[in-house]
Amino acid sequence: MAARNTARKRAFQILFEGDQRGADVLTVLADWIRLSRSDTRQPPVSEYTMQLVEGYAQYAKRIDELIAQYAVGWTLDRMPVVDRNILRLGAYELIWVDETPDAVVLDEMVQLAKEFSTDESPSFVNGLLGRLKELKPSLRRD
Numbered sequence: 001m002a003a004r005n006t007a008r009k010r011a012f013q014i015l016f017e018g019d020q021r022g023a024d025v026l027t028v029l030a031d032w033i034r035l036s037r038s039d040t041r042q043p044p045v046s047e048y049t050m051q052l053v054e055g056y057a058q059y060a061k062r063i064d065e066l067i068a069q070y071a072v073g074w075t076l077d078r079m080p081v082v083d084r085n086i087l088r089l090g091a092y093e094l095i096w097v098d099e100t101p102d103a104v105v106l107d108e109m110v111q112l113a114k115e116f117s118t119d120e121s122p123s124f125v126n127g128l129l130g131r132l133k134e135l136k137p138s139l140r141r142d
Contacts, residue, residue: 005108005111006046007049007052008052008089008108008112009112010032010045011089012086012089014028014029015053015085019081024057025053025057026054028053029049029050029054033045055097056088063092063095064076064088066095066132067079067084067128070128070135080118083117086121087109087125089112090106090108094106094136095132109125109126109129112125113125113126
């Protein structure tokens with residue numbers, strides 16, 4: 001499972017970079033893959049990282065709608081960029097990746113928030129993703 005943990009962390013970093021640069025996440029993903037092939041100091045981009053980023057990109061508009069709808073007291077653009085991208089990744093994996101248990105998704109996203117964000121972020125991420133988990137059957141749209 002350490003490989004999946006690393007894949008999630010890299011997917012989060014790609015989403016974060018895309019958000020910061022105002023770039024499409026698929027372009028950032030392609031940059032990461034190209035760099036990992038040309039620079040031996042760069043770790044390879046795993047298949048699961050690619051699946052997460054590509055999956056997020058497919059549902060990005062719907063994911064942002066859900067986050068905006070259920071983030072009490074926060075608009076998407078006012079939300080800390082780290083939290084916003086952890087939530088984006090978590091919402092994708094929680095709602096559209098059936099083979100990953102919901103509890104694993106929540107735990108992994110809370111861990112990312114602990115590592116990369118503020119002291120308040122883990123409870124915010126856990127609360128919002130927990131709400132999406134409860135509503136999951138009614139949220140999934142293609």
